[in-house]
Amino acid sequence: MPRLQMMVGLAVGQLRRLRRQTVLVLIISIALLAALLIPGGLYMSYRDKISQAIAGSVLPGELIVTSSTPLPDGAIAEAAGAAPGACVLAQASGQVVLYAGAVSSQSVTGYFVRADGACAQPTPALAFGPADVAADAAASGRGSAEVMGVNGIRVPVENNLPAIAEATSVRLGTAALAREVLGDGYTLVSLSGLDAKAAADRLAESGATVRTRADYVDELTSQQISNVSFVGVIAIIFAAVLVCGLAAALVFSLVLLAMSLRPQFDILRRIGVPTREIQAVKAIQAFVMLIGAAIVGTALALLADALVPTDQILLGTFTVDGVAIDAWTWLGAVLAVAVLLGGAWFLGDVISGPRRTENAGAARRFALVRRAALLVLAVGSIALGIWSTTAERFGFTGIVVGYCLVLLGLFVLAAPALRVFAPFSEIGGTRGVLLPWFGLGSVGRVRTQAAVAVSCIGFTATLVAIISVFATSTDTSINRQIDANVGAQLVVEPKTGFVISAADVGALRGVPGASGVVAVAPQNGVDVSGHAGNGVAIDGPVGGGALRLSMVAGTATVDREHAMISTAAAAKLGVAVGDSIQVQGSPVQVAGIYDIAPTLGDFVVSADPATAAGFQYLLVRTEDPAALGAVTTVAAGLPNLVARSIADYGVKQKAESKIIIEALTQLSTVVGIGLLLALGVVLGVLTGGRTKEWSTLRQIGFSRGLVLRSVGVEGAVVAAVGVVAGLGVGSAFGYAVCKYLSWVGITDVVLDPVTSVVAGAGLIAVGLIVYLLACSSTLRQVR
Numbered sequence: 001m002p003r004l005q006m007m008v009g010l011a012v013g014q015l016r017r018l019r020r021q022t023v024l025v026l027i028i029s030i031a032l033l034a035a036l037l038i039p040g041g042l043y044m045s046y047r048d049k050i051s052q053a054i055a056g057s058v059l060p061g062e063l064i065v066t067s068s069t070p071l072p073d074g075a076i077a078e079a080a081g082a083a084p085g086a087c088v089l090a091q092a093s094g095q096v097v098l099y100a101g102a103v104s105s106q107s108v109t110g111y112f113v114r115a116d117g118a119c120a121q122p123t124p125a126l127a128f129g130p131a132d133v134a135a136d137a138a139a140s141g142r143g144s145a146e147v148m149g150v151n152g153i154r155v156p157v158e159n160n161l162p163a164i165a166e167a168t169s170v171r172l173g174t175a176a177l178a179r180e181v182l183g184d185g186y187t188l189v190s191l192s193g194l195d196a197k198a199a200a201d202r203l204a205e206s207g208a209t210v211r212t213r214a215d216y217v218d219e220l221t222s223q224q225i226s227n228v229s230f231v232g233v234i235a236i237i238f239a240a241v242l243v244c245g246l247a248a249a250l251v252f253s254l255v256l257l258a259m260s261l262r263p264q265f266d267i268l269r270r271i272g273v274p275t276r277e278i279q280a281v282k283a284i285q286a287f288v289m290l291i292g293a294a295i296v297g298t299a300l301a302l303l304a305d306a307l308v309p310t311d312q313i314l315l316g317t318f319t320v321d322g323v324a325i326d327a328w329t330w331l332g333a334v335l336a337v338a339v340l341l342g343g344a345w346f347l348g349d350v351i352s353g354p355r356r357t358e359n360a361g362a363a364r365r366f367a368l369v370r371r372a373a374l375l376v377l378a379v380g381s382i383a384l385g386i387w388s389t390t391a392e393r394f395g396f397t398g399i400v401v402g403y404c405l406v407l408l409g410l411f412v413l414a415a416p417a418l419r420v421f422a423p424f425s426e427i428g429g430t431r432g433v434l435l436p437w438f439g440l441g442s443v444g445r446v447r448t449q450a451a452v453a454v455s456c457i458g459f460t461a462t463l464v465a466i467i468s469v470f471a472t473s474t475d476t477s478i479n480r481q482i483d484a485n486v487g488a489q490l491v492v493e494p495k496t497g498f499v500i501s502a503a504d505v506g507a508l509r510g511v512p513g514a515s516g517v518v519a520v521a522p523q524n525g526v527d528v529s530g531h532a533g534n535g536v537a538i539d540g541p542v543g544g545g546a547l548r549l550s551m552v553a554g555t556a557t558v559d560r561e562h563a564m565i566s567t568a569a570a571a572k573l574g575v576a577v578g579d580s581i582q583v584q585g586s587p588v589q590v591a592g593i594y595d596i597a598p599t600l601g602d603f604v605v606s607a608d609p610a611t612a613a614g615f616q617y618l619l620v621r622t623e624d625p626a627a628l629g630a631v632t633t634v635a636a637g638l639p640n641l642v643a644r645s646i647a648d649y650g651v652k653q654k655a656e657s658k659i660i661i662e663a664l665t666q667l668s669t670v671v672g673i674g675l676l677l678a679l680g681v682v683l684g685v686l687t688g689g690r691t692k693e694w695s696t697l698r699q700i701g702f703s704r705g706l707v708l709r710s711v712g713v714e715g716a717v718v719a720a721v722g723v724v725a726g727l728g729v730g731s732a733f734g735y736a737v738c739k740y741l742s743w744v745g746i747t748d749v750v751l752d753p754v755t756s757v758v759a760g761a762g763l764i765a766v767g768l769i770v771y772l773l774a775c776s777s778t779l780r781q782v783r
Helices: 002-017 019-056 073-082 175-182 196-204 213-226 230-270 275-307 327-351 360-390 392-428 438-445 447-484 502-509 567-573 625-636 646-699 704-744 753-779
Strands: 063-071 086-100 108-117 132-137 145-149 154-159 169-172 186-193 209-212 312-314 318-320 490-494 516-528 531-539 551-554 562-566 580-583 586-594 603-606 617-621 641-645
Touching: 002 019, 002 230, 002 275, 019 213, 019 230, 019 275, 019 318, 019 327, 019 646, 063 196, 063 213, 073 086, 073 108, 073 186, 073 196, 086 175, 086 196, 108 175, 132 175, 145 175, 154 175, 169 175, 186 196, 196 209, 209 213, 230 275, 230 327, 230 447, 230 646, 275 327, 360 392, 360 704, 392 438, 392 447, 392 704, 438 447, 438 704, 447 646, 447 704, 447 753, 490 625, 490 646, 502 516, 502 617, 502 625, 516 580, 516 603, 531 567, 562 567, 562 580, 567 586, 625 641, 641 646, 646 704, 646 753, 704 753
Parallel strands: 108 169, 132 169, 531 603, 562 586
Antiparallel strands: 063 186, 063 209, 086 108, 086 145, 086 186, 132 154, 145 154, 312 318, 490 617, 490 641, 516 531, 516 617, 551 586, 562 603, 580 586
């Protein structure tokens, strides 16, 4: 025990001697643990929220049977008859709209539950939402409302909810009504009771899949989470970037701290302390820092949980009830930090160990080989990153990987590139007086420190540039899309789960004077002569005014034999007017080439309304105000559709893009703060090694203020280099991201120079402040 107390005292005493560096390492360790726990806890809370919602909409029971094709009534009755002790609940469901006159609900879930066998609760109510409407077939043929399924069939019903627009689900009262609205068969069966397994086996013979209810809910939850939105993908990437940045800063700082402690361990070895005890002292030091990080990091996560209110919507997309940290999440995060702490701690001791004695020639050759290898690594990483970004087949993943590779290559090149400032060391010396411009040469002398600072500031600048390009490009593209549709006075869209049928199009075209009705079906990711393309299939007059085209060559003609393509598609395919191309395997002749139009994409082909699966929106243009009012009235009478003026449509589009832009801004702010924190910690540990340099300047008569001004020049150069490089790289990758997202309507890639200059100036100022704060804390210790 005394021996253990001695080792603990020695371990803590060594850390106290370097308490400034130790505190900085603890800060970055706490930040890393919080960056692991808080996003992990938010994810678990989001998952729990989805799981609760799904569990409320799944029938009660022990086993759940699902089928890709609806199970007929006979199969349900047969299974119930073969297992008399089982409660068999069969559910039919689908999207429906409830309406009465011009008032209609949103697209909501319509469902019917059939009960067979030993069921204590024959028709359980499901939790699809707070307003579950009970609808029964109208006895007289004319009910208080009507319900419409995706098959287009409308059925009069009696309902129990006066405020139809507030309905969140519709519970159909009879099997006949369900068959008429939802179609034949059941897609989900819940089983419970003594013979539940026998009933499940009988249904499985029909090709159905059997799971426990818990497994089924968990599977649905995973499926919904896996359908990550664009905001979700960006959030995952930014969280990974933050964690990786903090982890790299922790490893770097720990290695430097371990190297600083190496001389003290060498003294212990020389006085005969066994190696095993020295290793134990190191382990105790790592354990002490881990305990401190775990306590404070966990406290921060719990504080975040207390601050996040119930039903909080994050990034405009994800609903959470707090930061739900379970035991496995906490253990995984602490274990990850422990591995980094222990590995980096002992790595620093190995790096700072005694070097082998080498002759001067061998040392020079080794240095040359190392420089050449680093140069090859850097150039290769940048080249591979550019290739990954520009290769279409890799998609968004290729852009992300390419971004990381380019940043890695630039980081490796940073230190050698900063050698260009070394000749400026003499500028500061004039008649024995050190001028502040001496700091310009210091950048070349302390290349390691400067390279780390340039990389951190540059990385933050790349994020700012990407968001700037994305935000301005999205806004410009939406405005252009609205301008492209400005010929249309009305935009008609289907509700969720529905499409615009040929009958709907015919109803709108039947209005006298409404000749300019164009139905549009987007065609994304289709094969166009061996290339992936995004375009539209239309039914209606191209020249009716609803679509405004700027033709470059040929004519605006679209029919079964003719199509139009954009200038970008023509250049990619190498075709001209009159040439033949393949669109989804069907040959068509290029009748015209139009300037890039966000509404149309790469191509425009004809849609056969008799065979089309449905249209996604309609553009309506008429010169007759009375006809426009009549079209609006007819559209309001089609409960599966929503009609908006072109002005309201533009507001809707801008509101959707605003959510993405605000989410990107919030994520970048959090990541930027984290990276600047990492920069401050790393610089704080690095500058501890410059005490001797600054002490020498002070001893030969230079004031602390003059030395600090020199450091300020050094920091300004570092911040400027990092920001300029980061804005350049970020703008390039922002361009790549926007080009990739052309399929969602981003067709104009715009770089706003004013935003870039303002952002660059702000980043330089912030980087300089962080640099000065980190250096001044060390400078204050110099006498």
